[in-house]
Amino acid sequence: MFIGFGYDVHRLKKGRKLVLGGVEIAAAKGLDGHSDADVVIHALMDALLGAAGLNDIGCFFPDTDDQYKGISSIKLLEQVSKELKQRNFAPNNVDMTLILEEPKIAPHIDKMKANISKAIGLDKARIAIKATTNEKIGFIGRGEGAAAMAAASLSKQKVAVKRGKRK
Numbered sequence: 001m002f003i004g005f006g007y008d009v010h011r012l013k014k015g016r017k018l019v020l021g022g023v024e025i026a027a028a029k030g031l032d033g034h035s036d037a038d039v040v041i042h043a044l045m046d047a048l049l050g051a052a053g054l055n056d057i058g059c060f061f062p063d064t065d066d067q068y069k070g071i072s073s074i075k076l077l078e079q080v081s082k083e084l085k086q087r088n089f090a091p092n093n094v095d096m097t098l099i100l101e102e103p104k105i106a107p108h109i110d111k112m113k114a115n116i117s118k119a120i121g122l123d124k125a126r127i128a129i130k131a132t133t134n135e136k137i138g139f140i141g142r143g144e145g146a147a148a149m150a151a152a153s154l155s156k157q158k159v160a161v162k163r164g165k166r167k
Contacts, residue, residue, distance in 0.1 A: 004051030008042035009147040021112025022074040034063035039148040041073035047152035093126040100146040105131035
């Protein structure tokens, strides 16, 4: 078993869409970043890549590359999933915590789980997403940003070897 941890943080900004776990959520501000700035998915990608002993998402999807400008982080997560499969890794479970003062996230968690499940091929029952506030403390508490943490475990899959018939 291989375990990884991920963390991401972005500022909130008026005029941006709020996308969390691949779900667009009605809000006065959205997260600012090169892609859709989905902190949940970014933390998850880093956790998965870390569990596999790979570099972080900035190495795979640099913010200096215009092909990733405004891209859906779910599409990037699908690419991470392909990288893992190429290396014979499969996810066992993932656990994420979103830290955000508002809006309420609970009504959107099932859809987030469905998006992640589809992107990485993991049963929704093995995906945990929790949300909490920062109790009005610090930049998150003042509504200036949001953060997410993620843990992921992977297993190395056995590769079938074809053997010829003995004579």
